[in-house]
Amino acid sequence: MASFELRAIGRVESPLTDLESAPRQPDEGAPPASLVFEPAMLEALRNLQPGDEVIVITWLDHARRDVLSVHPRGDTSREMEGVFSTRSPHRPNPIGLHRVEITAVEGSRVHVRALEALNGTPIVDVKPVLNEDVGER
């Protein structure tokens, strides 16, 4: 099959540095974080503002790509599930989706309220939340 070149456009700055202690989801104690973009991305960022809810797309660079099924949430008492039914970081293309609220924008640095990604995680895209993402149709 075909492959494509995904390019880091920035990095996460976060107090989270330890994979084992990182929360699995943002409502499980994720801290505030910064999205630090390449200066070349300033034009693409220019309409983002505090209060916006966006989907940050990351590349989970600590994940394994050869895992196709997992125990949900690492709980070995639960039956293995195919990774496409889970949010496991381990999957053929370890893409992370993170819905966040922007709290401040300072040039190419965007502050967000809560993010469960590790410090240094590459950012690959940012999108606004749409109605069909949030089930409001």
Place this chain on the structure above:
Amino acid sequence: MASFELRAIGRVESPLTDLESAPRQPDEGAPPASLVFEPAMLEALRNLQPGDEVIVITWLDHARRDVLSVHPRGDTSREMEGVFSTRSPHRPNPIGLHRVEITAVEGSRVHVRALEALNGTPIVDVKPVLNEDVGER
């Protein structure tokens, strides 16, 4: 900055073949479509079932990567916006997010109710919808 190898794990099969006439969002007349996965992905798919709502992640292989701002929805009467505030396919990493409902699963072929992606679009990941995606927290 770093780059990463994204691998196609399947393709969209859809009656949509024309970029100009494709709907911009699924509630704008998107037709039913199939997600045709590589046979090697069967294990990762095994818990998907009709009625599941999932996020299909695609690589928008007709998009331009050098575009950083656009007229929203191509409407030149509207002011240019940074692409991270829009769902324009044209962006540094042309990743598509598509929330779909599964209607049937036949081996490595997954049927979905409505999808606005063009025929042949590469699929790179599938994730379940979580509460924080849909704003139910």
